[in-house]
Amino acid sequence: MATEREAAIAAVREDVARLHGELVRYDLIVWTGGNVSGRVRIGDDPHEDLFVIKPSGVSYDDLTPENMILCDLHGNVVPGTPGSERSPSSDTAAHAYVYRHMPEVGGVVHTHSTFAVAWAARGEEIPCVITAMADEFGGPIPVGPFAIIGDDSIGRGIVETLRGHRSRAVLMQNHGPFTIGVSAKDAVKAAVMVEDVARTVHYAREAGPLIPIPQDAIDRLYDRYQNVYGQSSDARRDEGAAS
Amino acid sequence: MATEREAAIAAVREDVARLHGELVRYDLIVWTGGNVSGRVRIGDDPHEDLFVIKPSGVSYDDLTPENMILCDLHGNVVPGTPGSERSPSSDTAAHAYVYRHMPEVGGVVHTHSTFAVAWAARGEEIPCVITAMADEFGGPIPVGPFAIIGDDSIGRGIVETLRGHRSRAVLMQNHGPFTIGVSAKDAVKAAVMVEDVARTVHYAREAGPLIPIPQDAIDRLYDRYQNVYGQSSDARRDEGAAS
Amino acid sequence: MATEREAAIAAVREDVARLHGELVRYDLIVWTGGNVSGRVRIGDDPHEDLFVIKPSGVSYDDLTPENMILCDLHGNVVPGTPGSERSPSSDTAAHAYVYRHMPEVGGVVHTHSTFAVAWAARGEEIPCVITAMADEFGGPIPVGPFAIIGDDSIGRGIVETLRGHRSRAVLMQNHGPFTIGVSAKDAVKAAVMVEDVARTVHYAREAGPLIPIPQDAIDRLYDRYQNVYGQSSDARRDEGAAS
Amino acid sequence: MATEREAAIAAVREDVARLHGELVRYDLIVWTGGNVSGRVRIGDDPHEDLFVIKPSGVSYDDLTPENMILCDLHGNVVPGTPGSERSPSSDTAAHAYVYRHMPEVGGVVHTHSTFAVAWAARGEEIPCVITAMADEFGGPIPVGPFAIIGDDSIGRGIVETLRGHRSRAVLMQNHGPFTIGVSAKDAVKAAVMVEDVARTVHYAREAGPLIPIPQDAIDRLYDRYQNVYGQSSDARRDEGAAS
Numbered sequence: 001m002a003t004e005r006e007a008a009i010a011a012v013r014e015d016v017a018r019l020h021g022e023l024v025r026y027d028l029i030v031w032t033g034g035n036v037s038g039r040v041r042i043g044d045d046p047h048e049d050l051f052v053i054k055p056s057g058v059s060y061d062d063l064t065p066e067n068m069i070l071c072d073l074h075g076n077v078v079p080g081t082p083g084s085e086r087s088p089s090s091d092t093a094a095h096a097y098v099y100r101h102m103p104e105v106g107g108v109v110h111t112h113s114t115f116a117v118a119w120a121a122r123g124e125e126i127p128c129v130i131t132a133m134a135d136e137f138g139g140p141i142p143v144g145p146f147a148i149i150g151d152d153s154i155g156r157g158i159v160e161t162l163r164g165h166r167s168r169a170v171l172m173q174n175h176g177p178f179t180i181g182v183s184a185k186d187a188v189k190a191a192v193m194v195e196d197v198a199r200t201v202h203y204a205r206e207a208g209p210l211i212p213i214p215q216d217a218i219d220r221l222y223d224r225y226q227n228v229y230g231q232s233s234d235a236r237r238d239e240g241a242a243s
Numbered sequence: 244m245a246t247e248r249e250a251a252i253a254a255v256r257e258d259v260a261r262l263h264g265e266l267v268r269y270d271l272i273v274w275t276g277g278n279v280s281g282r283v284r285i286g287d288d289p290h291e292d293l294f295v296i297k298p299s300g301v302s303y304d305d306l307t308p309e310n311m312i313l314c315d316l317h318g319n320v321v322p323g324t325p326g327s328e329r330s331p332s333s334d335t336a337a338h339a340y341v342y343r344h345m346p347e348v349g350g351v352v353h354t355h356s357t358f359a360v361a362w363a364a365r366g367e368e369i370p371c372v373i374t375a376m377a378d379e380f381g382g383p384i385p386v387g388p389f390a391i392i393g394d395d396s397i398g399r400g401i402v403e404t405l406r407g408h409r410s411r412a413v414l415m416q417n418h419g420p421f422t423i424g425v426s427a428k429d430a431v432k433a434a435v436m437v438e439d440v441a442r443t444v445h446y447a448r449e450a451g452p453l454i455p456i457p458q459d460a461i462d463r464l465y466d467r468y469q470n471v472y473g474q475s476s477d478a479r480r481d482e483g484a485a486s
Numbered sequence: 487m488a489t490e491r492e493a494a495i496a497a498v499r500e501d502v503a504r505l506h507g508e509l510v511r512y513d514l515i516v517w518t519g520g521n522v523s524g525r526v527r528i529g530d531d532p533h534e535d536l537f538v539i540k541p542s543g544v545s546y547d548d549l550t551p552e553n554m555i556l557c558d559l560h561g562n563v564v565p566g567t568p569g570s571e572r573s574p575s576s577d578t579a580a581h582a583y584v585y586r587h588m589p590e591v592g593g594v595v596h597t598h599s600t601f602a603v604a605w606a607a608r609g610e611e612i613p614c615v616i617t618a619m620a621d622e623f624g625g626p627i628p629v630g631p632f633a634i635i636g637d638d639s640i641g642r643g644i645v646e647t648l649r650g651h652r653s654r655a656v657l658m659q660n661h662g663p664f665t666i667g668v669s670a671k672d673a674v675k676a677a678v679m680v681e682d683v684a685r686t687v688h689y690a691r692e693a694g695p696l697i698p699i700p701q702d703a704i705d706r707l708y709d710r711y712q713n714v715y716g717q718s719s720d721a722r723r724d725e726g727a728a729s
Numbered sequence: 730m731a732t733e734r735e736a737a738i739a740a741v742r743e744d745v746a747r748l749h750g751e752l753v754r755y756d757l758i759v760w761t762g763g764n765v766s767g768r769v770r771i772g773d774d775p776h777e778d779l780f781v782i783k784p785s786g787v788s789y790d791d792l793t794p795e796n797m798i799l800c801d802l803h804g805n806v807v808p809g810t811p812g813s814e815r816s817p818s819s820d821t822a823a824h825a826y827v828y829r830h831m832p833e834v835g836g837v838v839h840t841h842s843t844f845a846v847a848w849a850a851r852g853e854e855i856p857c858v859i860t861a862m863a864d865e866f867g868g869p870i871p872v873g874p875f876a877i878i879g880d881d882s883i884g885r886g887i888v889e890t891l892r893g894h895r896s897r898a899v900l901m902q903n904h905g906p907f908t909i910g911v912s913a914k915d916a917v918k919a920a921v922m923v924e925d926v927a928r929t930v931h932y933a934r935e936a937g938p939l940i941p942i943p944q945d946a947i948d949r950l951y952d953r954y955q956n957v958y959g960q961s962s963d964a965r966r967d968e969g970a971a972s
Contacts, residue, residue, distance in 0.1 A: 118933035131418045175860045204361035374661045447604035615850045617904045690847035
């Protein structure tokens, strides 16, 4: 019989495998690009937690709960677990860094979605000019530093940009969006929404000057959406865990 | 045996649940955004009517006739009816306001479709430069005021902009399109068409000056389409009710 | 047993019903917009021919060979034939005009596809800067006059623009593309290709000056494609009839 | 029992037929446009190799391993083999030229994908401003000469542009992208990625100045991706052969 720990791992494997399908559904990735991970809460100390991430270079058609890979918060594959014979996503170190330094984060997503990357290639934050963006991100989507794979610089750039920021999304310069959430699903939602606003604001600004939303209206929208929207006061957060 | 009233409610539940699928098919929404509602005509006094709307924050894959929510024209959920354990769409108050003040309206739709929102973020009406737009909307698509959720200001902005206007669509500034129709289906059609014209006119104008359509041609096209097009002189209106 | 005439009508009904699906597949239409028709060759005199077109205002999901409508070359529905209880497409008069005046035409298609309409709203022809366009259209896509529904002016505009022109597509000003072909399938192919080149040349020109293709290269490409491409020297033309 | 040679041919037929589906999935082609080919390694001398390519003008829905066409490296159909009654793709000579002159190439793909063609119509290379592009192509995507079908000039233009270049993609001026790879799958991946970067950099530059990536960062990214990414040090190359 599965222990509570095993059940928790199995549930996150299931979630993470399934959620990759949302990246396909919303056209956020091509080929084997992009990745979703989800934290497994193990005990009271978040440093003992694990996370589940997809294998590197495997087709989205072939992702299953069994070939998801279980890692510790330093990005090491847990030996002897299902999927451990494969290499985890090449962005595993960045995910691990985020989980290690932001205990409140339950999910991380990275994509190369078209419009979010376009803003990132100019190193330009997305201004908050639509109410859905105020709801979801509480202001502009910030840009993180230029950092390349190989050490902790991507993870550090994400954490330094998002810590204390309302936005759950950061556009890493010349690279693309990383999003965080209370769960893998919540981070996927942020990845879907960041591309949606990146696209909409791109087209809006292309055709003429934008009307800013007053800061106090942004504040009221953000506060309301985070606290009231959905099926209960915790809805947006809860729905990350539910299906 | 179902009474006439029950049958009417069941038919609208069915319609509204199914029509959300059209928002997905035409790429007008992401995640749980957007909403469709339909009026249930109860008796001679339109103030006794009810309407059906989707629940808040529920995945489009999970919408069924049974979890649609029945509300009175003040936006209160009718207790004890299927779906009433859930919260209705966060835009319910705006829908209710429209039904209360425009007895001829049988359906209301709201989306954050990309190009319609782009025009809304500039607070710019869409000029009528294509014949399909003259057919469907009889002129430009107007912009409504900036208004945020929490009181009647969105509903009032919709009604004040659309009352007496040919257009069944309004672009609420910094927010997005709301459309109305003689039925839920008719309002969904308007939501599909407003995004189509918003996109087409965006691309058209981006590349050079547009040729206006003379007002008398717009008038003739609008008149003809509203009265002749389809399978009978009432066709466009009727097809809202039919499937 | 079906006569030859009946078999010919049945084959075109089948073709035309099925080909509407290609308009959906290539995203050329929304809702009930757009229409495909195909000529039925009856005898030696093309003026005795008939054509098959879709009904007006019917969902693309519901189009079948049986509800396609048989018309004579003046656009009158042939009484007592399947589908004849419905009204044919509101563009039937334009199709009929083309068949009446261009005996070589076997199919006509009309859509409101986004980028083709965008060029039409500026009244601007699409310049021939890509080899696929030289292959398919032999030069620029021309613009036809502004004409509105209600008399022969749309049909006349199409015929006057395309007669003697290499292009099988015309952008009717402020309205949209009409395409012709040796068969309904050939006209659908032209509708797919005109949107493809309208989109590609739009994006190309948006970002900087285009390199023209020398006229003699256009001539050679057009000649080769019309005469050599495909499974035999008649391939492009033949494949209109085949599936 | 199948000889090793027959088995090799059958495997490439299967691969090439299936991979055309990826062109559809990623929206790289319309109608019967585009083509994928794969080399069959026959012995020690690459000049004895064969390749498999799709037939000309056949619907993507109808492509099967059996109707793929086997050619020698001069583009002649191998008589008496399955599919040999049909004409091969009109781009067969260009594919053959590449295989003849670049023995390391195992697959060639050609499409008219929208954004890649848009850059080609301006004769403009795509600058390397996003890390995914540095990974995959190691720098800018180059432009090849204007060349039209009918002799070796397209093949020669591809080979002269790509030989010694890091990029596996070339934008043939006024025409479109050709990509190469160690296998047909690898070339298809390059075709998918070249459209992805063509689109992203188009939108990025449209809205303001791009931030260049320093050359040494491009070099490190390219080196790492070619040697480390995926399930083993040969992963990117290997996955071309695997499914």
